Amino acid sequence: MATDLNEFVINRDEIISAAKARGESDLMIRKKEAALDKIDSLEMPKPDKTKITRWDFFSVSNPVTEGTIYDSLDDLPDSVQELLDREQTRNIYVQHNNTPAFLRVSEELKDKGVIIESIAEASENHPELVEKYFMTEGVKMDEHKLTAYHAAMLNGGIFVYVPKNVKIEDPVQMVLLHDDEKASLFNHVLIVADEGSELTYVENYLSSVEESSEQINIISEVIAKDNAKVTYGAVDFLAEGFTGYVSHRGVAGRDATVDWALGLMNDSNAIYDNTTYLMGDNSSSNLKTVVVGRGSQTQNFTTEIVQYGQDTVGHILKHGVMRDAATGIFNGIGHIKDGGTRSDAQQESRVLMLSEKARGDANPILLIDEDDVTAGHAASVGRVDPIQMFYLMSRGISRKEAERLVIHGFLAPVVKALPVESVKNQLRDIIELKVLAK
Amino acid sequence: MASVLEIKELHVEIDGKEILKGVNLTIKQGEIHAVMGPNGTGKSTLAQAIMGHPRYEVTQGEVYLDGEDVLEMEVDERAQAGLFLGMQYPSEISGVTNSDFLRSSINAQREEGDEINLMQFIKQLDKSMEELEMDTDMSTRYLNEGFSGGEKKRNEILQLMMLEPAFGILDEIDSGLDIDALKVVAKGINHLRGDDFGALIITHYQRLLNYITPDNVHVMMQGRIVKSGDKELAERLEAEGYDWIKEELGIEDETIGAE
Numbered sequence: 001m002a003t004d005l006n007e008f009v010i011n012r013d014e015i016i017s018a019a020k021a022r023g024e025s026d027l028m029i030r031k032k033e034a035a036l037d038k039i040d041s042l043e044m045p046k047p048d049k050t051k052i053t054r055w056d057f058f059s060v061s062n063p064v065t066e067g068t069i070y071d072s073l074d075d076l077p078d079s080v081q082e083l084l085d086r087e088q089t090r091n092i093y094v095q096h097n098n099t100p101a102f103l104r105v106s107e108e109l110k111d112k113g114v115i116i117e118s119i120a121e122a123s124e125n126h127p128e129l130v131e132k133y134f135m136t137e138g139v140k141m142d143e144h145k146l147t148a149y150h151a152a153m154l155n156g157g158i159f160v161y162v163p164k165n166v167k168i169e170d171p172v173q174m175v176l177l178h179d180d181e182k183a184s185l186f187n188h189v190l191i192v193a194d195e196g197s198e199l200t201y202v203e204n205y206l207s208s209v210e211e212s213s214e215q216i217n218i219i220s221e222v223i224a225k226d227n228a229k230v231t232y233g234a235v236d237f238l239a240e241g242f243t244g245y246v247s248h249r250g251v252a253g254r255d256a257t258v259d260w261a262l263g264l265m266n267d268s269n270a271i272y273d274n275t276t277y278l279m280g281d282n283s284s285s286n287l288k289t290v291v292v293g294r295g296s297q298t299q300n301f302t303t304e305i306v307q308y309g310q311d312t313v314g315h316i317l318k319h320g321v322m323r324d325a326a327t328g329i330f331n332g333i334g335h336i337k338d339g340g341t342r343s344d345a346q347q348e349s350r351v352l353m354l355s356e357k358a359r360g361d362a363n364p365i366l367l368i369d370e371d372d373v374t375a376g377h378a379a380s381v382g383r384v385d386p387i388q389m390f391y392l393m394s395r396g397i398s399r400k401e402a403e404r405l406v407i408h409g410f411l412a413p414v415v416k417a418l419p420v421e422s423v424k425n426q427l428r429d430i431i432e433l434k435v436l437a438k
Numbered sequence: 439m440a441s442v443l444e445i446k447e448l449h450v451e452i453d454g455k456e457i458l459k460g461v462n463l464t465i466k467q468g469e470i471h472a473v474m475g476p477n478g479t480g481k482s483t484l485a486q487a488i489m490g491h492p493r494y495e496v497t498q499g500e501v502y503l504d505g506e507d508v509l510e511m512e513v514d515e516r517a518q519a520g521l522f523l524g525m526q527y528p529s530e531i532s533g534v535t536n537s538d539f540l541r542s543s544i545n546a547q548r549e550e551g552d553e554i555n556l557m558q559f560i561k562q563l564d565k566s567m568e569e570l571e572m573d574t575d576m577s578t579r580y581l582n583e584g585f586s587g588g589e590k591k592r593n594e595i596l597q598l599m600m601l602e603p604a605f606g607i608l609d610e611i612d613s614g615l616d617i618d619a620l621k622v623v624a625k626g627i628n629h630l631r632g633d634d635f636g637a638l639i640i641t642h643y644q645r646l647l648n649y650i651t652p653d654n655v656h657v658m659m660q661g662r663i664v665k666s667g668d669k670e671l672a673e674r675l676e677a678e679g680y681d682w683i684k685e686e687l688g689i690e691d692e693t694i695g696a697e
């Protein structure tokens with residue numbers, strides 16, 4: 001008998017009573033109940049060109065693991081400290097596996113009414129705000145089975161609220177340290193930037209164990225109200241063996257901007273969804289992704305900007321390097337809806353293959369329901385140019401070093417876009433590690 | 439002792455088509471050789487084959503640098519042995535700054551642990567760029583990306599000056615240069631001229647040779663060197679063109695594969 005791995009059995013009562021026993025907020029318990037009521041009727045997502053029917057999205061050893069709580073920045077493990085720019089990180093949330101481990105928010109921001117809390121704490125302290133935005137506008141809870149599963153199993157994350165016209169200069173940083181092989185990350189990031197506000201947010205998911213056979217089911221939602229600006233940077237480097245569903249979604253109001261620079265360096269199989277909805281007139285989104293695939297991992301990067309407002313600008317730029325027997329599917333969708341007059345949708349996907357067995361596929365799609373627009377796309381899948389290699393080597397540079405220069409150069413446009421220097425350096429180091437390690 | 443670059447009976451194919459049909463040429467340090475000849479006669483092929491371009495296949499003949507077999511070397515080893523090729527069409531490499539590239543190139547010639555000191559590098563770079571009248575922002579721009587034709591050529595000479603090779607092979611380094619730039623580039627090359635520098639300069643025009651007086655001038659046709667002489671040969675070519683040589687040698691069509 002063939003077993004379909006996606007036909008899983010989930011024990012509603014067990015999940016809810018465990019959540020109650022852990023003292024989760026009424027709001028979270030209600031959300032979990034609602035998700036569990038729906039989950040059986042929902043379909044799995046269907047990422048274009050990647051077959052996930054045999055992927056195991058539902059094996060979880062422990063719904064929640066116990067991590068360490070740190071009293072001060074100095075107590076944080078070195079791997080976390082390296083990511084912090086001491087000058088800049090005045091606002092930081094650290095999560096150790098599923099445990100909120102450290103939180104620091106500057107007095108200045110607190111005085112201005114900025115909220116930075118773990119999602120658990122926020123759902124207790126600010127239930128109306130969280131309820132209004134949690135899986136309503138960005139990712140709908142009942143979008144598919146994995147979003148409902150996310151809501152049902154939620155075990156970590158952060159909530160950020162920036163009040164009207166407050167502009168936060170220093171970035172807000174979240175670091176999630178994963179060092180428990182039995183931990184699954186059902187992590188939720190919810191960012192709400194109220195009218196006229198500004199925020200730069202940076203996240204780092206980091207594994208210090210080699211392997212795990214648990215779940216990554218991470219959803220980030222960014223709500224930028226009218227005239228707000230959110231810059232979102234990420235360097236995610238989780239271990240191999242996980243099964244991953246990772247969604248980064250943005251919603252932009254009138255004159256609002258949601259920009260992304262994502263370094264998606266996880267070593268496991270995963271499907272990624274990065275979407276921005278440009279709802280308001282004159283809103284914009286710049287969506288940049290850099291990835292390196294290695295080993296035998298399969299990853300699907302589906303990136304979409306849906307443009308409803310007039311005069312919106314949506315630009316997608318993805319650069320990927322595939323080595324060993326890794327597979328990377330890069331789907332890009334620029335969608336200008338009826339009424340999105342004078343909008344601009346552009347996208348570029350470039351994939352560089354470093355070995356015979358690596359697979360890369362770039363699929364640009366433009367869906368245009370409006371006449372008066374500009375749109376364009378460029379895509380390529382190729383190998384390191386032997387003529388470029390010749391040029392570099394003709395100056396005495398070794399083959400290995402020449403290849404290194406070409407690859408760093410190839411990925412530079414996205415690396416450069418990351419907002420924090422220490423995080424930029426971290427990404428360069430990870431690229432170095434993933435590209436050059438044997 | 440002066441180094442010697444020897445090219446013996448060199449035959450080269452591209453995509454199965456024979457382009458060079460037996461080139462013989464010996465260059466000693468201290469000498470400047472000019473190679474001239476009509477379009478499509480194999481001049482660039484000679485330069486690329488010496489440096490080891492992946493598309494050019496040597497089917498016969500030898501290249502020696504001080505007795506070392508150059509054709510056995512990887513491209514980077516040829517550079518480290520002292521060869522430099524200033525290309526007719528330099529590559530553009532996005533995301534790699536000109537100065538990072540130059541520093542990697544210089545360090546490639548040095549032992550590990552003996553990398554060039556950053557301040558020293560910058561000083562040397564500034565000086566060379568000033569000599570070549572290059573805008574300082576060229577060093578932070580990506581390698582040749584969006585450079586104009588003339589800027590690319592200047593950038594090749596900048597690399598030549600920074601790397602100070604034993605032999606420079608310069609393929610149409612004067613094409614695309616305005617008159618002032620030509621003087622500047624010639625100044626750069628003359629700067630290196632001396633007992634420990636030899637050059638093979640491929641050009642179509644006498645004008646460059648007015649600034650860099652060649653010791654020897656060679657004419658290529660049909661994938662061979664068909665005539666050699668001194669600087670007066672270049673002057674006569676400028677004045678009269680190639681017809682008299684073709685007549686003298688009984689060549690009707692100088693292009694490759696025409697014989």
Ligand SMILES: Nc1ncnc2c1ncn2[C@@H]1O[C@H](COP(=O)(O)OP(=O)(O)OP(=O)(O)O)[C@@H](O)[C@H]1O
Nearest residue numbers: 452453455457476477478479480481482483484694
């Ligand atoms: N891939 C190829 N297949 C066939 N012939 C080729 C190929 N590449 C180059 N050639 C030919 O080789 C010949 C020599 O080319 P080369 O670039 O060496 O000429 P050149 O003397 O440098 O000319 P120019 O003065 O125009 O730079 C030309 O006829 C050219 O068309």
Ligand SMILES: [Mg+2]
Nearest residue numbers: 481482483526
């Ligand atoms: Mg040529």
